[in-house]
């Protein structure tokens with residue numbers, strides 16, 4: 001049976017973690033506290049608790065060749081440096097291309113600090129939901145690795 005992996009957050013790191021798990025024959029479940037993918041690249045006028053955000057006028061300061069995932073180049077017609085809406089569009093194209101959305105459970109906060117080992121190999125995913133994961137947790141941005 002494929003090992004199950006928890007991925008926390010569906011920003012850049014989380015999306016590519018899901019993809020890597022699938023490439024390796026693992027079974028990922030991603031927990032995203034907000035209601036959509038993109039992490040800080042999804043600009044909102046109103047700041048959401050627990051989710052970093054860029055400001056409205058941000059353009060990438062890394063080129064599209066340097067910023068893209070190695071297995072998914074940016075579309076030719078994209079400019080070299082992207083407005084944040086374009087970068088978010090790219091992330092959505094990536095998720096669509098590799099059919100990643102079905103592995104993401106939105107509006108679930110993975111409580112890393114309050115994580116309790118339910119059994120040796122099982123993690124408590126949130127107050128409301130418990131889920132047994134027979135593997136390690138992959139974590140995205142600024143979260144510590146929990147084994």
Ligand SMILES: Cc1cc2nc3c(=O)[nH]c(=O)nc-3n(C[C@H](O)[C@H](O)[C@H](O)COP(=O)(O)OP(=O)(O)OC[C@H]3O[C@@H](n4cnc5c(N)ncnc54)[C@H](O)[C@@H]3O)c2cc1C
Nearest residue numbers: 009011012013031032033039040051060061062109110141
């Ligand atoms: C202004 C600005 C400009 C930048 N420009 C560039 C650039 O040009 N090029 C570049 O390469 N990088 C740039 N970066 C760096 C940026 O951090 C990365 O590009 C990338 O977005 C980081 O992705 P991430 O998935 O690690 O984190 P994030 O995008 O922060 O995503 C984390 C996700 O995890 C979710 N989450 C967090 N905690 C939990 C939890 N406990 N349970 C469930 N979900 C959770 C959040 O809701 C969020 O969706 C920039 C950063 C900033 C702030």
